Amino acid sequence: MFPVFLIASIMVAAPSIATAADGDQPATESWQQRLAAELPLLGHRNWIVVADSAYPQQTRPGVETYYIGGDQLEAVEAVLQAVDEAKHVQAVPLLDAELPAVAETDAPGIDAYRAGLDELMKGRPTQTVPHEDIIGELDEAGKLFRVVILKTDMTLPYTSVFLRLECGYWTPEKEGRLREAMKTNE
Numbered sequence: 001m002f003p004v005f006l007i008a009s010i011m012v013a014a015p016s017i018a019t020a021a022d023g024d025q026p027a028t029e030s031w032q033q034r035l036a037a038e039l040p041l042l043g044h045r046n047w048i049v050v051a052d053s054a055y056p057q058q059t060r061p062g063v064e065t066y067y068i069g070g071d072q073l074e075a076v077e078a079v080l081q082a083v084d085e086a087k088h089v090q091a092v093p094l095l096d097a098e099l100p101a102v103a104e105t106d107a108p109g110i111d112a113y114r115a116g117l118d119e120l121m122k123g124r125p126t127q128t129v130p131h132e133d134i135i136g137e138l139d140e141a142g143k144l145f146r147v148v149i150l151k152t153d154m155t156l157p158y159t160s161v162f163l164r165l166e167c168g169y170w171t172p173e174k175e176g177r178l179r180e181a182m183k184t185n186e
Contacts, residue, residue, distance in 0.1 A: 031068040031150060032078055038148065039086050044167040047138060047147040048083070048091070050076045052154040062142035065149040072154035073116045076161050079150070080120065089165045093124055096131040096158040107156050117161070134162050 029037075035048075042048070049055070050072060057065045068075060083091040095117075104111045129137075138147055141164075166172075 031066060031075075032082070034066070035079065035082055035148075035150075039082055040088070042146065042148070042165055043089060044165055045141060045145045046089075046165045047141055047145070048079055048163045048165065049138070049147065049149040049160055050079055050163075051149050051151045051160040052156065053151060054155075054157075055149065055151055055160055058138070058142065058147075058149070060139060060142035060147075062145060063138070063147040063149065065151060067151045069151075069153050072152040072159060072161075073113070073120065075150060075152050076117070076120055079163065080124075083163065083165070086168060088168045090168045091124070091163040092166055093121060093126045094134055094137075094162040094164060095121075095126060095128050096134065096160065097128045098131055098158040099128075102157055110156050110159075113154075113156055113159060117159075131158060137164075138162070 052072065080091060080093075083089060099114065102110050141147055
């Protein structure tokens, strides 16, 4: 028999998000609906991570973890589509540098995963960075900015997809020109 506090903890950790539909009956909000509601609040310097099932829950207050279950590539596709449709942000994907070196013999299915991920990343400014360095960036970002982690049921190593959000209407090139103009006007 489970102690009451353990049962309450499990209920709090459930993946669905309840909202009041009509005041009497709570409705379950899907993770896609939750993302659509939260995306307008996110901006440059925020992160969205679509993580594998072994990704640890972080303790920093700015980092929120949601278990969404399901297929990771489908989740990555849905998140990228949602961000692409948002006018105020764009995603810069970061992938673990270790991913290309994971052998199919050690992780059956990794080749098919990489092929599917490559297809999703076509035309995107994807960066590859050692896993521990990405975790360090997330930790730093979580000190001041919100990080949203969506945990899937993926059971292959180094497959988390990290999306650093940047401004959707102001590019680094425009920022560079602005900074140069400011120097000229000094």
